[in-house]
Amino acid sequence: MITTDPEKQIPVNKEDLFKNVISHSKEYGFIFPSSEIYDGLSAVYDYGQLGVELKKNIREYWWKSMTQLHENIVGIDAAIFMHPTTWKASGHVDAFNDPLIDNKDSKKRYRADVLIDDHLAKIESKIDKEIEKAAKRFGETFDAKMYRSTNPRVLEYQKKIEEISGRFKTALTNNDLVEVKQIIIDCEIVCPVSGSRNWTDVRQFNLMFSTQMGSVSEDAGTIYLRPETAQGIFVNFLNVQKSGRMKIPFGIAQTGKAFRNEIVARQFIFRMREFEQMEMQFFVKPGTEMDWYAYWKEARMKWHTSLGSPMDKYRFHDHIKLAHYANAACDIEFEFPFGFKELEGIHSRTDFDLKSHEQHSGKKLQYFDPEENKNYVPYVVETSIGLDRMFLALLSDAYKNEVLEDGTIRDVLNLPAFLAPVKAAILPLVKKDGLPEKAKEIMNILKFDHLCHYDEKDSIGKRYRRQDAIGTPFCITIDHETTDPSSANYNTVTIRHRDTMRQERVKVDQLPGIIEEKVSMKKALKSLEA
Numbered sequence: 001m002i003t004t005d006p007e008k009q010i011p012v013n014k015e016d017l018f019k020n021v022i023s024h025s026k027e028y029g030f031i032f033p034s035s036e037i038y039d040g041l042s043a044v045y046d047y048g049q050l051g052v053e054l055k056k057n058i059r060e061y062w063w064k065s066m067t068q069l070h071e072n073i074v075g076i077d078a079a080i081f082m083h084p085t086t087w088k089a090s091g092h093v094d095a096f097n098d099p100l101i102d103n104k105d106s107k108k109r110y111r112a113d114v115l116i117d118d119h120l121a122k123i124e125s126k127i128d129k130e131i132e133k134a135a136k137r138f139g140e141t142f143d144a145k146m147y148r149s150t151n152p153r154v155l156e157y158q159k160k161i162e163e164i165s166g167r168f169k170t171a172l173t174n175n176d177l178v179e180v181k182q183i184i185i186d187c188e189i190v191c192p193v194s195g196s197r198n199w200t201d202v203r204q205f206n207l208m209f210s211t212q213m214g215s216v217s218e219d220a221g222t223i224y225l226r227p228e229t230a231q232g233i234f235v236n237f238l239n240v241q242k243s244g245r246m247k248i249p250f251g252i253a254q255t256g257k258a259f260r261n262e263i264v265a266r267q268f269i270f271r272m273r274e275f276e277q278m279e280m281q282f283f284v285k286p287g288t289e290m291d292w293y294a295y296w297k298e299a300r301m302k303w304h305t306s307l308g309s310p311m312d313k314y315r316f317h318d319h320i321k322l323a324h325y326a327n328a329a330c331d332i333e334f335e336f337p338f339g340f341k342e343l344e345g346i347h348s349r350t351d352f353d354l355k356s357h358e359q360h361s362g363k364k365l366q367y368f369d370p371e372e373n374k375n376y377v378p379y380v381v382e383t384s385i386g387l388d389r390m391f392l393a394l395l396s397d398a399y400k401n402e403v404l405e406d407g408t409i410r411d412v413l414n415l416p417a418f419l420a421p422v423k424a425a426i427l428p429l430v431k432k433d434g435l436p437e438k439a440k441e442i443m444n445i446l447k448f449d450h451l452c453h454y455d456e457k458d459s460i461g462k463r464y465r466r467q468d469a470i471g472t473p474f475c476i477t478i479d480h481e482t483t484d485p486s487s488a489n490y491n492t493v494t495i496r497h498r499d500t501m502r503q504e505r506v507k508v509d510q511l512p513g514i515i516e517e518k519v520s521m522k523k524a525l526k527s528l529e530a
Helices: 014-027 051-067 085-090 112-141 144-150 152-173 177-186 230-234 237-243 289-305 352-361 387-398 435-446 460-470 508-519 522-527
Strands: 031-033 045-047 073-075 097-102 109-111 203-206 210-213 221-224 250-259 274-284 314-318 328-336 339-350 367-369 374-376 379-386 399-403 409-413 424-428 452-454 474-478 492-497 503-507
Touching: 014 031, 014 387, 014 399, 045 051, 051 073, 051 250, 051 274, 051 387, 051 522, 085 230, 085 352, 097 112, 097 177, 109 112, 112 144, 112 152, 112 177, 144 152, 152 177, 230 250, 230 274, 230 352, 230 379, 237 250, 274 289, 274 387, 289 314, 289 328, 289 339, 289 379, 314 339, 328 387, 339 352, 339 387, 379 387, 387 399, 409 460, 424 435, 424 460, 435 452, 435 474, 435 508, 460 474, 474 508, 492 508, 503 508
Parallel strands: 073 250, 424 452, 424 474
Antiparallel strands: 031 045, 097 109, 097 203, 210 221, 250 274, 274 379, 314 328, 328 339, 339 379, 367 374, 399 409, 474 492, 492 503
């Protein structure tokens, strides 16, 4: 991603930045509140005409990076509805719960683990501020690592984080909800709305949506909307392995909708009740899973940083409490406007899923290893990313307000060109003198390869601003010289670059090659193998 000059950007606090991103998303057709004419539906959103294109491009980049760059990874599209025993086997019926707590004064409900995580993040931010102050004080000689390990105040904060994390991990492991509440009380955590500490007891709440399947209510059986896409991969393990003659190690990728009855849904599209996942389950020989876990941690971080955001926007976060199926787990966190939050999970799931489905189905889900001359249940390393969260990460990082040299302000989305919803805008300088006809001729050449916009309304400056605001990387302007046979610039156009606003004159017949080279996904995919 080409970033603009930070000195031109208008300073804005993170809370206002997030509000601006939300407002911008609606104004320009990226995301709308669902059923808005009926006052909306909480934590459900619709993707607009530009949002659906950006979402499609992100999905395509992930899909190609998995299935085209790896000969041993294939894709499937499993049904949303699955046999209800699937969710018993996976542990979702018994263990897919969130610890919830209510504030008696505000009547607001919160996830207890999120309250504690946010409290820990505040302590961590105090450490960061201490290090920032020290860095300014000591200048170039400052050693942040040494300061973190020796400064008494930083050590005190770190000790507090470790004590709370240790208590919290033990409480979650033992399902001790009384202790979880006690941690909230001891940490003096207040309700963000009321500011009070008047809390109810903590209790568990299952997150799955249930519905009925059957022609008449008396015969209907309870089934669930899938809370994750992974189980569709596990139940198809043998189908894919045998039909594709797959050899261990190999992976199965899938994208699709999942549904969770989030009681505490917030932060725009970060946490929704209907969302989309991009998951890949990688089946490996038992005993090799930690090597593959390390491999996928590195590979997935490389994928994220290939999108242009600086490395300090990302970090790994090891899980305090491992899920019932995992022997190792971490998150790739991204610095959203509201802080570092989970973007992607990488888990070593052991053989839990396949063994559990064997037990509940009575069918063997094993792999015959010709090298070992024996059957075994493979282990699994999972990569799981929320497409909606990825969308929000890109959008919030790309959104900029800039002051231009003439004092005017422009909103711009510095999206990677290969992900931008619209790749090029075709703009006749005026609506006469044959310029619209020439512009449409160019539009008809480019539209078969790229999504392009044709716009002839308003001044050229206003049209540039509209395209900047939706992230269009290139504007192609057709002027009188383009159509004047006597001009040295006959049959040429001006390409304007979104990020630098630089303009260059090129021949019309060179346009397809120039635009393709600049917006191709191929270059980004090749960088993943560099």
